[in-house]
Amino acid sequence: MAALTKEETEALIQEVLEVYPEQARKDRAKHLAVNDQSLEKSNKCITSNRKSQPGVMTIRGCAYAGSKGVVWGPIKDMIHISHGPVGCGQYSRAGRRNYYVGTTGVNTFGTMNFTSDFQEKDIVFGGDKKLAKIMHEIEELFPLNKGISIQSECPIGLIGDDIEAVAKKANKEINKPVVPVRCEGFRGVSQSLGHHIANDAIRDWVLENRDGDDTFPTTPYDVAVIGDYNIGGDAWASRTLLEEMGLRVVAQWSGDGTIAEMEKTPKVKLNLIHCYRSMNYIARHMEEKYKIPWIEYNFFGPTKIAESLRKIAALFDETIQAGAEKVIAKYQAEYDAVIAKYKPRLQGKRVMLYVGGLRPRHVIGAYEDLGMEVVGTGYEFGHNDDYDRTIKEMGNATLIYDDVTGYEFEEFVKKVQPDLIGSGIKEKYIFQKMGIPFRQMHSWDYSGPYHGYDGFAIFARDMDMTLNNPCWKQVKVPWKTDGSSKVAVAASA
Amino acid sequence: MPSVMLKKNAEGKLVFYVPKKDLEEVAESIEFDTPDKWGGEVLLSDGSKYYFDPVNAQPDFPVTLRAKRLDSGE
Ligand code: SF4
Numbered sequence: 001m002a003a004l005t006k007e008e009t010e011a012l013i014q015e016v017l018e019v020y021p022e023q024a025r026k027d028r029a030k031h032l033a034v035n036d037q038s039l040e041k042s043n044k045c046i047t048s049n050r051k052s053q054p055g056v057m058t059i060r061g062c063a064y065a066g067s068k069g070v071v072w073g074p075i076k077d078m079i080h081i082s083h084g085p086v087g088c089g090q091y092s093r094a095g096r097r098n099y100y101v102g103t104t105g106v107n108t109f110g111t112m113n114f115t116s117d118f119q120e121k122d123i124v125f126g127g128d129k130k131l132a133k134i135m136h137e138i139e140e141l142f143p144l145n146k147g148i149s150i151q152s153e154c155p156i157g158l159i160g161d162d163i164e165a166v167a168k169k170a171n172k173e174i175n176k177p178v179v180p181v182r183c184e185g186f187r188g189v190s191q192s193l194g195h196h197i198a199n200d201a202i203r204d205w206v207l208e209n210r211d212g213d214d215t216f217p218t219t220p221y222d223v224a225v226i227g228d229y230n231i232g233g234d235a236w237a238s239r240t241l242l243e244e245m246g247l248r249v250v251a252q253w254s255g256d257g258t259i260a261e262m263e264k265t266p267k268v269k270l271n272l273i274h275c276y277r278s279m280n281y282i283a284r285h286m287e288e289k290y291k292i293p294w295i296e297y298n299f300f301g302p303t304k305i306a307e308s309l310r311k312i313a314a315l316f317d318e319t320i321q322a323g324a325e326k327v328i329a330k331y332q333a334e335y336d337a338v339i340a341k342y343k344p345r346l347q348g349k350r351v352m353l354y355v356g357g358l359r360p361r362h363v364i365g366a367y368e369d370l371g372m373e374v375v376g377t378g379y380e381f382g383h384n385d386d387y388d389r390t391i392k393e394m395g396n397a398t399l400i401y402d403d404v405t406g407y408e409f410e411e412f413v414k415k416v417q418p419d420l421i422g423s424g425i426k427e428k429y430i431f432q433k434m435g436i437p438f439r440q441m442h443s444w445d446y447s448g449p450y451h452g453y454d455g456f457a458i459f460a461r462d463m464d465m466t467l468n469n470p471c472w473k474q475v476k477v478p479w480k481t482d483g484s485s486k487v488a489v490a491a492s493a
Numbered sequence: 494m495p496s497v498m499l500k501k502n503a504e505g506k507l508v509f510y511v512p513k514k515d516l517e518e519v520a521e522s523i524e525f526d527t528p529d530k531w532g533g534e535v536l537l538s539d540g541s542k543y544y545f546d547p548v549n550a551q552p553d554f555p556v557t558l559r560a561k562r563l564d565s566g567e
Contacts, residue, residue: 383515
């Protein structure tokens, strides 16, 4: 199917909006746009980070999910208490696949669920006493933990517990960092505010721990990797490249990370930000307080990797710059072979994405390296500055959708007829049943890593495996397999 | 009175960041920008204007300062 023109895309958006009642239509219209590369600023065309409409199917999470699930959860040697009723933590337990090294239950705790399991009496009489008791239980049962964070669920804010006081007291008693995080689910419009709150908690309760302590030997090549959650081993595939070019990675935030690494981050020379959306706050804080510069980088696909390696190296001396070239040259044969193998199989295929806060723009380059084209993209919880960074990455007249509703996404897909959709588990089965190849782009569909050169090979294989899977031919009923089938599907919408 | 985080970019231009609004803009002009006086009206590339109380030295960028919004710029 040929690419849509600007007018066609606009007409498509209008058509999809038609079914909404007037108010909802007016609101949703602001979140859907046709990309226009000539724009410098996204706020001229799209509104983001607003409350979702009641009654529509949104894919967003809550602030607790942003803090516990994303930012704090992967810090493997701390115990993160899901403070409140048991469900919030239990139903999200170990779902994010942030890999780590360690013995779970002994010195690492990533996939375990710790909760204060609130009952009625805790809501009525307050849960502070229970929380204080839990700290001591944890110390007794898991003495090798390096600290505790308290991740507030909704009720904590509602009943007004003073978790800060409990944390301060426990900190003195157990002599380890105890971090209260006010990430109650009802705060903000999505998990995004949870990221921010979690960043602020790190700023207030962790970052200063080693101020004035110079015992950690530093080098001029110290960097921290920030905003890589090691999904399927992503951070490891990234870290090797940085180390090979001569840098020393002091800290990983927060995939396979530790509290000690976080405490040492203010000593580094440069912060490298992968997920800008979830951790730019802390990078900006360190820039102001410790004068540590930060840059964004992108390790999806060889084009962007080379670009990023050079951009990072430019901030160091010639040894690192030479190191970057060496790394790019070293892997060239490898990624050229990947492209030679998969590009002919994937060339010209069209992709629609709908992911969280970073990948909707970061993976575009990797698809393009394989000759594919991203024809629609959108963020669950992106902000203005994310869309600013997206406009130039996307082709003209492509679709951009913010906090897309289940209905809109389905309709867009029916009309645009992409060859592949990259989104989350909640979308997966709907589109597979519509007969469209689908990859989960949050969890890499239980595959990965996708970062770095090693990851690119896996990414290419996975896309090919999904797209060219013979099963898709079986999904369509025989009388709809000719050229008219697409029209027929669309008309039945 | 929004808090504004200010830093210099690679080209030496002043970058404006308003955390509450995710606003990231380059400053087009600053009323006073000499070694012994800094501040006043700042015009951003999106047309909006902010005002900083002038100070007698260049601030130590990056830094967070309070600014007054002078017009909406929309
Ligand atoms: S919104 Fe509240 S109750 Fe629901 S998962 Fe988040 S913290 Fe738990």
